[in-house]
Amino acid sequence: MTPVFVLFVLFCSEFGFLRLGFALGINYGQVANNLPTPEQVLTMLTSLEITNTRIYDANPEVLAAFAHTGIELIVTVPNESIGLLADARQALQWVATNVKPYFPATKITGIAVGNEVFTSDDPTLMSNLVPAMVSIHAALVQLGLDSYIHTSSANSLAVLENSYPPSFGSFRPDLVNLMAPFLQFLAATKSPFWINAYPYFAYKDDPERVPLDYVLFNPNSGMKDPSTSLHYDNMLYAQVDAVIFAMGRLGYGGVEVRVSETGWPSKGDPDEIGASPENARVYNRNLLLRQMGNEGTPLVPHRRLEVYLFALFNEDLKPGPTSERNYGLFQPDGTVAYNMGLTALPASSSYYSSSAAAAASSVSLTSSAARESKEIGSFWGTLVLFLTIQALMRKAF
Numbered sequence: 084m085t086p087v088f089v090l091f092v093l094f095c096s097e098f099g100f101l102r103l104g105f106a107l108g109i110n111y112g113q114v115a116n117n118l119p120t121p122e123q124v125l126t127m128l129t130s131l132e133i134t135n136t137r138i139y140d141a142n143p144e145v146l147a148a149f150a151h152t153g154i155e156l157i158v159t160v161p162n163e164s165i166g167l168l169a170d171a172r173q174a175l176q177w178v179a180t181n182v183k184p185y186f187p188a189t190k191i192t193g194i195a196v197g198n199e200v201f202t203s204d205d206p207t208l209m210s211n212l213v214p215a216m217v218s219i220h221a222a223l224v225q226l227g228l229d230s231y232i233h234t235s236s237a238n239s240l241a242v243l244e245n246s247y248p249p250s251f252g253s254f255r256p257d258l259v260n261l262m263a264p265f266l267q268f269l270a271a272t273k274s275p276f277w278i279n280a281y282p283y284f285a286y287k288d289d290p291e292r293v294p295l296d297y298v299l300f301n302p303n304s305g306m307k308d309p310s311t312s313l314h315y316d317n318m319l320y321a322q323v324d325a326v327i328f329a330m331g332r333l334g335y336g337g338v339e340v341r342v343s344e345t346g347w348p349s350k351g352d353p354d355e356i357g358a359s360p361e362n363a364r365v366y367n368r369n370l371l372l373r374q375m376g377n378e379g380t381p382l383v384p385h386r387r388l389e390v391y392l393f394a395l396f397n398e399d400l401k402p403g404p405t406s407e408r409n410y411g412l413f414q415p416d417g418t419v420a421y422n423m424g425l426t427a428l429p430a431s432s433s434y435y436s437s438s439a440a441a442a443a444s445s446v447s448l449t450s451s452a453a454r455e456s457k458e459i460g461s462f463w464g465t466l467v468l469f470l471t472i473q474a475l476m477r478k479a480f
Contacts, residue, residue: 107374108135108155108391109412110344113142115398117415121148124395127417128154137343137391139198141181150188157193158182160219162208165197169211174218175225183226191232194219195343199239199279201258201265212236213264220272235269237277237343240322243329249382250310252325253332266335275389277343278326282318283357283366290356293318299362300369313381319345319370324382339386345370346393348406349421358406360421367392367412368423 111124118124121144128136129152137157138145149156158181160168168174182191196219200212216234223229240246242262244255254262269276282298296303298318305316315321319342326340347366351358370390377387397411397420411420 107133107371108137108389109133109395110137110139110391110393111145111395112139112393112398112401114139114401115396115415116400118396118398119415119417121145123417125149125152125154127395127413135391137195143181143185146181146185146189146191149190150185153190155190155192157195158191159195160197160215162197162200162203165200165208165215166211168196168218169214171218171221174215175222178219178222178226178228182223182228182232186228186231193233193235194223195277196234196236198237200236201261202239202241209261213261213268216265216268220268229272233274234272235274235277236265237279240278240280240326243325246322246325248306248308248310249313249315249321249324250308250328252328254329259333263333266330266333266338269338270335275339275341276326276330277341278323279344279393280319280322280342281345281347282322283347285318286357287355295357295362299365300373301365308381311382315381317373320380320388323388324380327380327382341389341391343391344393345390346410348409349411350409351406352404355404355406358409363410364421364423371423 109128119127121142124145125148134153135155136149137159139159140161141158146156146158160177164177168177178194182194185191196216197208197212201209203209216236220229220234223232223234242254242258243252245251245253266276268274286293286295286298294303295301297305297316300317300319303316305314306321307314313324315324323340323342327336330336330338330340347363348355348358349360349363370392374388374390378384379386379388392412394410394412396413396415397409399408399415401407409420412423414420
C-alpha cells in the first residue's frame with residue numbers, strides 16, 4: 084500500500100494539490116483589524132481541506148459560518164470570563180448561548196476554558212479554572228452535549244519545572260496543588276491535556292547549545308533519554324513526553340496529551356534569533372510530514388499526536404515582539420506568508436484583489452523557478468524516503 088500512496092502523493096504534488104486537512108489542525112486567531120470575513124476564511128479552509136480548527140472565543144459569526152461544513156471546531160472561554168463561569172448558573176447560560184444554538188450544525192468538539200491560565204500569575208484566575216471547567220462540563224451534561232464536546236484548557240510548557248530529559252518531566256512545585264484537581268477532572272471526563280509547545284523559544288534562548296536541526300525536525304543525531312533509553316530526534320516530541328511524565332508523577336499518566344499550539348515565526352526583532360521565513364517553512368513542512376505519517380511520540384508511539392498549528396494568519400494587533408505578529412501561514416489578503424507548498428485562497432474569491440490574485444497564481448507546487456523546483460523536489464524526496472522507512476520498520480516488526 085505504501086508505494087501506491089507515495090505515487091498518489093507525487094501525482095497530487097505535480098498538480099499542486101498539497102493540503103493540510105488530513106494532517107494538521109489550525110489555530111484561527113483574530114487579533115487583527117484586517118482579516119477576511121469568516122465566510123472568506125471558510126473558503127480558504129475548504130480549499131486546504133482543513134477539518135480541525137480552534138478559535139480563541141465563541142464568535143457567533145464564525146460559529147454560524149462554519150455550520151454544515153463538517154469542520155471540527157474548538158471554542159474558547161476567554162480568561163476574563165472564567166471567574167464568572169465558576170458559578171454553575173452562569174456556566175449554563177454561557178453554554179446555552181454560545182454552544183447549544185449552533186450544535187450540531189456547527190461541529191463543536193471542545194471547549195477550551197481559558198488559555199495558559201496556570202502561568203498567568205493571577206492567583207484568583209488560577210484558582211477559578213477548575214471550578215469553571217466543572218461548571219461548564221455540568222452544563223454540557225444538563226444539555227445533553229457532554230458526549231460530543233469535551234472540556235479542557237490549554238497550558239503553556241512553562242507549567243513544567245523540568246522538561247529535559249523527558250523522563251525528568253515534572254510540574255512546578257507551586258502549581259502541583261492546582262494541577263492535581265485539574266488532572267483529576269481531565270481523567271474523570273476523558274478529556275485531553277492541551278499543551279502550547281514551541282521549540283522555537285528554546286532555540287531562541289540558547290542557540291549555542293540547542294541544535295537548530297533538532298528543533299526543526301531536520302535529520303540529526305538527536306538525544307537518548309538516560310532513564311528510558313528512548314531516542315528523540317526532535318524537541319516537540321520530547322516536550323510532549325515530558326508532560327506525560329509530569330502527569331504520571333501525579334498519578335495521571337494515562338491522560339492524553341495534545342498540542343494546542345506550535346509553530347515558528349517568519350519574522351522577528353534583531354534579538355529574536357531564528358525567526359525567519361526559511362526556518363518557519365522548514366519547521367511547519369517537517370511537522371506536516373510527521374503528521375502525514377500518523378506518528379506518536381517515542382513514549383506513546385501507537386497513539387497519533389494531535390497537533391494544531393499556530394496560526395492561520397499573521398495578526399497585526401498582537402502585542403509584544405515582532406514575532407508575535409508573524410506566526411501565520413497566510414497574510415490577511417489570503418496570500419502565503421512564505422512558500423510551504425500550500426495553495427493560496429482561490430483567485431475567484433470575492434474579496435481577492437487583483438494583486439493578491441496575481442500573487443496566488445505564482446504560488447504552486449509546479450513553480451517554474453529553479454529554486455522552487457529544487458525545494459519541492461527535496462520535500463517530496465524526503466516524503467518518499469520517510470514513508471519507505473516507515474514501511475520497512477513495520478515489516479521488521
